[in-house]
Amino acid sequence: MTKHENYIIETKNLSFSFGKFKVLNKISLHVPQGSIYGFLGPNGAGKTTTIKILLSLLKIKSHKAYLFGKDITGWRLYTLERTGAMVEMPSLYDHLTGYENVEITRILRGLDKKRTDEVLKIVHMTRDAQRFVRHYSTGMKQRLSLAAALLSEPELLILDEPINGLDPGGIIEIRNLLIKLNQTRGITIFLSSHILSEIEKLCTHVAIINKGNLLYQGTMEELQQKKTSINRLNIETDDNEKAAGILWEKYTVVPGENNLICEYKAKDESANIIRLLVENGLAVYQAKIEVADLEDSFLSIINQ
Amino acid sequence: MYNPVKYFYRIVSTEVLKNRRTIALWLTLLYPLFTVALVSLFLYGMKHPKADPWLDFIQNINSVASFFLPFFIILVVGYACNMENKSNSWKHLQALPIPRWSLFFGKISYIFVLLIFSVLLFVVFAHAAAFILSNISPKYSNITGWIDFNKLVNMLVRTYLAGFAIIAIQYWISLRRKNLVFPITIGITLTIMPIAILMVLGIAGILKNPQELKDIFRYNPYSYPFSDLFNFTRKPISESPELPQMTKIFLVVAAALFVMNYFDFRKRNIK
Numbered sequence: 001m002t003k004h005e006n007y008i009i010e011t012k013n014l015s016f017s018f019g020k021f022k023v024l025n026k027i028s029l030h031v032p033q034g035s036i037y038g039f040l041g042p043n044g045a046g047k048t049t050t051i052k053i054l055l056s057l058l059k060i061k062s063h064k065a066y067l068f069g070k071d072i073t074g075w076r077l078y079t080l081e082r083t084g085a086m087v088e089m090p091s092l093y094d095h096l097t098g099y100e101n102v103e104i105t106r107i108l109r110g111l112d113k114k115r116t117d118e119v120l121k122i123v124h125m126t127r128d129a130q131r132f133v134r135h136y137s138t139g140m141k142q143r144l145s146l147a148a149a150l151l152s153e154p155e156l157l158i159l160d161e162p163i164n165g166l167d168p169g170g171i172i173e174i175r176n177l178l179i180k181l182n183q184t185r186g187i188t189i190f191l192s193s194h195i196l197s198e199i200e201k202l203c204t205h206v207a208i209i210n211k212g213n214l215l216y217q218g219t220m221e222e223l224q225q226k227k228t229s230i231n232r233l234n235i236e237t238d239d240n241e242k243a244a245g246i247l248w249e250k251y252t253v254v255p256g257e258n259n260l261i262c263e264y265k266a267k268d269e270s271a272n273i274i275r276l277l278v279e280n281g282l283a284v285y286q287a288k289i290e291v292a293d294l295e296d297s298f299l300s301i302i303n304q
Numbered sequence: 305m306y307n308p309v310k311y312f313y314r315i316v317s318t319e320v321l322k323n324r325r326t327i328a329l330w331l332t333l334l335y336p337l338f339t340v341a342l343v344s345l346f347l348y349g350m351k352h353p354k355a356d357p358w359l360d361f362i363q364n365i366n367s368v369a370s371f372f373l374p375f376f377i378i379l380v381v382g383y384a385c386n387m388e389n390k391s392n393s394w395k396h397l398q399a400l401p402i403p404r405w406s407l408f409f410g411k412i413s414y415i416f417v418l419l420i421f422s423v424l425l426f427v428v429f430a431h432a433a434a435f436i437l438s439n440i441s442p443k444y445s446n447i448t449g450w451i452d453f454n455k456l457v458n459m460l461v462r463t464y465l466a467g468f469a470i471i472a473i474q475y476w477i478s479l480r481r482k483n484l485v486f487p488i489t490i491g492i493t494l495t496i497m498p499i500a501i502l503m504v505l506g507i508a509g510i511l512k513n514p515q516e517l518k519d520i521f522r523y524n525p526y527s528y529p530f531s532d533l534f535n536f537t538r539k540p541i542s543e544s545p546e547l548p549q550m551t552k553i554f555l556v557v558a559a560a561l562f563v564m565n566y567f568d569f570r571k572r573n574i575k
C-alpha cells in the first residue's frame with residue numbers, strides 16, 4: 001500500500017489559476033474511505049474547480065491530486081472507472097427520454113443492460129423513465145443524473161451541489177438516498193454545497209474553502225466541538241448596565257437595547273454568570289443560551 | 305485491457321442513440337429528398353428531354369446537390385456538436401472512463417456516417433424518382449436504359465470530397481463555440497459571399513464576364529463544391545477522370561485541420 005492509499009481522495013498543495021486569476025491556493029484535502037465528505041464554501045470559493053480537477057476536466061501538474069492512491073494525471077481512466085460524478089447542473093439530453101439518457105452513460109461505460117433499470121429503481125425514476133427529459137422537474141433531473149453516476153457501482157461519488165435548485169421535499173429525498181448509499185453500499189461521497197444545514201445533516205467530514213484557501217478540514221464532531229467552544233448567554237435584568245459592569249471583568253459582554261450578550265467558554269459557566277448577577281442584587285428576568293450553529297462556525301472560520 | 309476499438313464502438317453507438325429525433329438526422333433525409341424532388345419536377349416540366357435523359361437527370365441531381373452541400377454540412381456539423389453544448393454534456397462525457405480521442409473521432413465519424421447515409425439516400429431517391437417519372441410521364445416511359453448507378457455514386461462522392469475542408473473547419477468552430485448561431489453564421493456567410501460579390505458586381509456593371517470571378521469560387525472552400533456551376537470552361541469536378549488538384553489540396557487542408565483540432569480538443573480545459 002502506498003502512502004496515498006490511506007485516503008480515497010488526496011490533494012497536496014493543489015493550486016490552480018485561470019490565467020492570472022488564482023482560483024485554488026495550496027489545497028490539501030484528505031478524504032477518508034467510507035465518509036460523506038462535505039466541501040463547503042460560498043459561491044466562487046473554488047469548489048467546482050476542485051471537483052473538475054479531481055475528474056480530470058481541468059489539467060494540473062502531476063503529483064498534486066490522487067484518487068484511490070493513484071496520481072490522476074497518469075491514471076485518468078483507472079480513477080474515473082471507479083468514480084461516479086455529477087458536475088454542476090445535470091448534463092442531460094432534453095430530446096431523449098430519461099431511460100435513453102442513462103443508457104448513453106451505460107453504453108459508454110460498457111456495462112450490462114440491466115444496470116439501467118437497477119439504477120432507475122434506486123433513484124425512484126422507473127415510472128418516469130420513458131418520459132422526455134424536457135418535461136422533468138429539477139429534482140427529477142438531479143435524480144436521473146445521480147442514477148447515471150451510480151451505474152458502475154462506484155466506490156466514490158463526486159457530486160457538485162447535488163441539492164441545488166431542489167424543493168424541500170427533493171432535498172430530503174436526495175439526502176436520504178445519499179445516506180442510504182453510503183451506509184448500505186459503502187460508497188464514499190464527496191459533495192460540494194453552500195447550504196450549511198444540509199452539510200450538517202448529511203456529512204461525516206467537512207472541509208471549508210473560501211477564496212481558494214482551505215480554512216478548515218476535519219470530522220463533523222470536531223467542528224461541532226469547535227463551534228461549542230464559544231457559548232452565548234442572552235440576559236435581561238432589571239439593570240442591564242450594572243450587569244454589564246459586573247460581568248465585564250471576567251467575560252466578553254455585548255450590550256443590546258434591552259439585554260446583553262455574555263460570551264463564555266465552558267458550559268457550566270452559565271450558572272456562574274447568573275449566580276454572580278443575583279449575588280450582586282440584580283433581578284434576572286431572562287437568561288437564554290444561544291446555541292451556536294454551523295453557520296456561526298462557518299462565518300467565524302471564513303472571517304478568520 | 306485498453307481496447308481502442310471497444311471505445312470507438314461505444315462512442316459511435318451512443319452517437320446513434322443521441323441523434324434520435326434530431327435536426328441533423330432529419331436534414332440527412334431531407335437534403336437528398338428535396339434535391340431529387342426538385343430535379344424530378346424540373347425534368348417532368350421539360351418539353352423536350354435530352355437524348356439521354358437519365359444522364360441529364362443524375363448530372364442535375366449532382367449539380368443541385370453540390371450547391372446545397374455546404375449548407376447541409378454546416379447545419380449537420382453544427383447541430384451534431386451543439387447537442388453537447390446545449391445539454392452541457394461535454395463535462396459529463398469527459399468525466400467518464402473513455403479516452404478523449406474516442407470522443408473527438410467518435411463524433412466526427414458519426415457525422416461521416418450521416419454523409420454516407422445521405423449519398424445512399426440520393427441513390428435510392430434517384431431510382432425511385434426515375435421509376436415514378438417513367439411511369440407517369442410518356443416522355444420518359446419509352447426510353448431505353450436506366451440510371452447509371454456507378455456514375456451517380458462516383459459524381460456524388462467527388463462532390464462530397466470537395467466539401468471535406470468545410471467539414472473540418474465547421475467541426476473545429478462548432479467544438480470551440482458553445483453557441484450554434486456562430487458556426488452557422490460563419491459558414492453560411494462564407495458560402496454565399498462569392499455569390500453575393502458576383503451579384504453586386506454584376507448589378508453594378510463592373511463585372512463584364514462572370515469567368516473573372518471563378519477563382520473566388522474555386523479557392524474558397526465553402527463555395528468550391530459548387531464552383532463548377534460558375535465555371536463553364538472547365539470540366540466539372542465530378543466528371544474529371546481523376547480527382548482535381550484543388551480537391552486534393554482541400555483534402556490535405558482538411559486532414560491538417562482535423563489533426564490540429566484534435567490536439568486543441570485534447571489539451572483543452574473543460575470550464
